[in-house]
Amino acid sequence: MSPPGRPKGEYRSAQREGPPIRDTPRQPTRAEAFRYWLRLGCISFGGPAGQIALMHRELVDEKRWISERRFLHALNFCMMLPGPEAQQLATYIGWLMHRTWGGIVAGALFVLPSLVLLIALSWLYVAYGNLPAVAGILYGVKPAVVAIVLHAAWRIGSRTLKHPALWFIATAAFIAIFAFAVPFPLIIATAALTGVAGGRVLPQAFSPGGVHAAGRGTHAPAVIDDDTPTPAHATFNWGRLAVVVAVFVALWAGALGALVAVFGFESTLAQMGWFFTKAALLTFGGAYAVLPYVYQGAVESFGWLTATQMIDGLALGETTPGPLIMVVAFIGFVGTVTQAVLGPQLLPLAGIAGACVATFFTFLPSFLFILAGGPMIESTHGELRFTAPLTAITAAVVGVIVNLAAFFAWHVFWPRGWQAAQNVGGPDLVALAIGVVAAIALFRRMTGVVPVILGCGAIGWLLRFIG
Numbered sequence: 001m002s003p004p005g006r007p008k009g010e011y012r013s014a015q016r017e018g019p020p021i022r023d024t025p026r027q028p029t030r031a032e033a034f035r036y037w038l039r040l041g042c043i044s045f046g047g048p049a050g051q052i053a054l055m056h057r058e059l060v061d062e063k064r065w066i067s068e069r070r071f072l073h074a075l076n077f078c079m080m081l082p083g084p085e086a087q088q089l090a091t092y093i094g095w096l097m098h099r100t101w102g103g104i105v106a107g108a109l110f111v112l113p114s115l116v117l118l119i120a121l122s123w124l125y126v127a128y129g130n131l132p133a134v135a136g137i138l139y140g141v142k143p144a145v146v147a148i149v150l151h152a153a154w155r156i157g158s159r160t161l162k163h164p165a166l167w168f169i170a171t172a173a174f175i176a177i178f179a180f181a182v183p184f185p186l187i188i189a190t191a192a193l194t195g196v197a198g199g200r201v202l203p204q205a206f207s208p209g210g211v212h213a214a215g216r217g218t219h220a221p222a223v224i225d226d227d228t229p230t231p232a233h234a235t236f237n238w239g240r241l242a243v244v245v246a247v248f249v250a251l252w253a254g255a256l257g258a259l260v261a262v263f264g265f266e267s268t269l270a271q272m273g274w275f276f277t278k279a280a281l282l283t284f285g286g287a288y289a290v291l292p293y294v295y296q297g298a299v300e301s302f303g304w305l306t307a308t309q310m311i312d313g314l315a316l317g318e319t320t321p322g323p324l325i326m327v328v329a330f331i332g333f334v335g336t337v338t339q340a341v342l343g344p345q346l347l348p349l350a351g352i353a354g355a356c357v358a359t360f361f362t363f364l365p366s367f368l369f370i371l372a373g374g375p376m377i378e379s380t381h382g383e384l385r386f387t388a389p390l391t392a393i394t395a396a397v398v399g400v401i402v403n404l405a406a407f408f409a410w411h412v413f414w415p416r417g418w419q420a421a422q423n424v425g426g427p428d429l430v431a432l433a434i435g436v437v438a439a440i441a442l443f444r445r446m447t448g449v450v451p452v453i454l455g456c457g458a459i460g461w462l463l464r465f466i467g
Contacts, residue, residue, distance in 0.1 A: 024221040025064045030098055036063075037094060037109040044086070044110065044321045045453045050145070051086035051323075053152035054449050059093065060222070066093055067222040072160065076390035077377045079397050080188060082281050083366040084323035087111060091370045096224055096378075099233045100371060107367055111359065114322025115329050119355050121316050122333035123348060133461060140460020142412045143435030144452050149405040151442040157398040163205035165198060166395040173399030178406060191396035192389040199388025206388035236375040248368040252277070255360065268339045269357050271302065272332055276361040279328070294328065304335025325362060332358030409435070434459055 028036070040058075044051045052075065059065045066074075071093075078088040087110045094106025161167050169191055176182040199206045222228075256277075259270040275297050298304045305313070313330035320326065336354030337347050380386030413427045413435065438456055441447035 025223050027223055028063075028065060028097065030101070033094065033098055033102060034105055034109075037090065037106045038113075040090065041109040041111065041113040042321055043450045044114075045148075045449060048084065048086045048323065050148040050152055050449050052089060053148075053155050055086070055089065055093075056155065064220060064222040065097065066224040067226050068159065069226045070096075070222075070224050070228075072394060073377070073380075073387065073390060076393050077373070078370075079393055080192075081366070081369045081373075083363070083369065084325050087323050087363070088366050088370055091367060092374055093224075095370060095374055096234060103371055103374075104367065107363070107370070111322055111326065111363055114320050114326045115355065115359050117320050118316065118326060118329040119333060119352055121320070122313075122330050122355065123351060125312065125316070125330075126334060126337055126347075126351070132464065136461040136464025137457040138460065139431070139464065140434055140456040140458065141453060142408070143431045144438040144456035146405055146408045146412055146435050147438035147442055148449055148452065149401060149408060150439065153398055153401040153405060154443070156394070156401070160391070160394050161398060163202070165202055165205040166391070169194060169392055169395040170399040170402075173396035174402050175399075177400055178403045184400065187396055187400065188393055191392040195389035195392030196385075198392060199385060203388075206391045230378050234375050234378045236379055240375070241372055244372045245368070248364065248372075252361075252364055259357070263341070268302075268304070268336055268341045269353060272304075272335065272354060272357050273361045275302070276328055276332075276358050277365070280362045280365045294331070298331045298335065302335070304331060305338060309334055326359070328358040328362045329355040332356070430463065 036058075040055070044054060056071060060068050060071050074092045074096075075085070075089055078085040078092060081088060087107055090110045091103045091107035095103030098105075157170065161170055173187050173191065176187055177184065195206055256270065256273045259267070259273050263269050265271075279294055279297070295307075295310055299307050299310055310331070313327050313334065314324075316330060317324050317327035332354035333351040334354075336342075336350040340347065340350065342350040342353070413432050415428060415431075434456055437459075438452050441452050441455070442449075
C-alpha cells in the first residue's frame with residue numbers, strides 16, 4: 001500500500017539492506033515539484049547541454065530525486081527523439097515522480113517562462129527596432145555559452161566514458177560531425193548499432209555498472225534509485241498507449257481545425273500550425289539541426305520575417321531561458337505582426353497569438369513521445385540488450401556536444417571568419433578573455449551556470465556602455 005498522503009503508484013524511496021551512505025531523501029510533494037520546475041524554467045540558460053548539466057547537478061547530486069543511472073537512461077531515450085531533449089528530460093522525470101500531471105507540469109513550466117519573456121522582448125524588438133543594451137548583453141553571454149557547453153561535455157563525459165570503447169565512440173562521433181558533417185540522426189543510429197554489437201562482445205564496457213564511477217549500492221540513495229520498482233503508472237499497457245495517442249491526436253487536430261475554421265487553411269496562423277508541426281518532427285539533433293529548415297520556411301517560403309530578423313530572434317533566444325528552439329515564438333510573433341493577421345489595430349494580440357500557436361505546435365509532439373514511450377523505456381533500464389545501445393548513444397552525444405562547443409567558439413571568437421580575422425588583427429580577444437573567465441569560474445571555482453550567465457552578460461553590457 002502507498003504511504004498516507006502519497007498517491008498510489010508514485011515512487012517510494014528504495015529500501016536498502018545495511019546502513020545507507022546518507023538518509024534516503026523524502027518523496028517531494030506536488031507543490032515542491034511545481035516550485036522546482038517553475039524555478040528551472042526561469043534559470044535554464046546555456047542551451048540543451050547547459051540545461052541538462054543544471055538538471056543533473058540539482059536532481060542527481062543535490063536533491064537526489066533520481067539516481068545517476070536512471071537519469072542517464074532517461075536522457076539517452078530523449079536524445080533519440082525529435083524535439084528539445086532537455087525539455088523532454090524534464091517531462092520524463094516529472095512523469096516518473098508524479099504521473100501524467102507531473103510530466104505535463106514539468107514540460108510546460110520548462111517552456112512557459114521563456115514564452116512570456118520572448119513575447120515581451122519580441123514586442124520591444126518590433127516597437128523600437130534595435131536594442132543596443134541587448135546587443136551588449138549578447139556580446140558577454142555568447143563566450144559564456146561556449147564555456148558552459150564545454151563544461152557540460154566534461155561533466156557528462158567524466159561520468160559516462162569509463163571504457164576505451166566509449167572514448168572511441170565519442171571521438172568518432174566528434175570527427176564525423178566536425179570534419180565530415182555527418183547528419184546527427186546517422187551518428188545516433190550508428191552509435192546504437194555499435195552498442196548492440198558491443199553489448200555482446202564487450203558487455204563490461206556497455207553495461208550500466210561499467211559506465212558509472214559508483215558501483216551498485218555505493219552511491220547515495222535517491223528517491224528514484226537504481227533498484228526502485230517501476231510504479232503502476234509507468235508500466236507498459238497497450239490500452240493506455242492507445243488512449244494517450246488518441247488524446248494527443250485529438251488535441252492536435254482540434255487546435256489546427258479551429259484555426260482553419262476561424263481563419264482558413266491558407267491563413268498565417270493555420271500555416272504556422274501546420275509548418276511547426278512538421279518542424280517538431282524533424283528536430284533530431286536539437287535546435288541547431290532544424291534551424292536551417294525553419295529558416296527556409298519562415299524566411300524564404302512564407303516570408304514571415306527577414307533574414308536579419310531571424311538572426312536577431314536567434315540571438316534573443318540564446319539569451320533567454322528554455323530551449324533554443326523557442327526562437328519559434330519570436331518567429332510566430334513577428335510573422336503575425338508583419339502580416340497583421342488580426343488587423344492593424346490588434347498587432348500586439350496578433351503577435352501573442354502567433355507566438356502561442358508556434359510554441360504549442362512545436363512542443364505538443366514532445367509530450368506525446370514521453371507519455372507514450374516512457375513506459376516502454378522504463379521496462380528496459382535493467383536489461384543490457386536495451387541499455388547497451390543507449391550507453392553508446394550517450395558516448396556519441398559527448399562528442400557531438402564538444403562539436404557544438406567548437407561551433408560556438410568559432411563564431412564567437414572569430415566572428416568575421418578566419419581569413420578576415422587574420423587581415424584585421426586576429427580573433428576577438430575581448431570575447432576570448434570573457435570565455436576564459438567563464439571557463440575558470442565553471443571548471444575551477446564550480447560556479448553555477450546562472451551566475452556565470454549573469455556576470456558575463458553584465459560585463460558585455462558594461463563594455464557596450466563605456467564603449
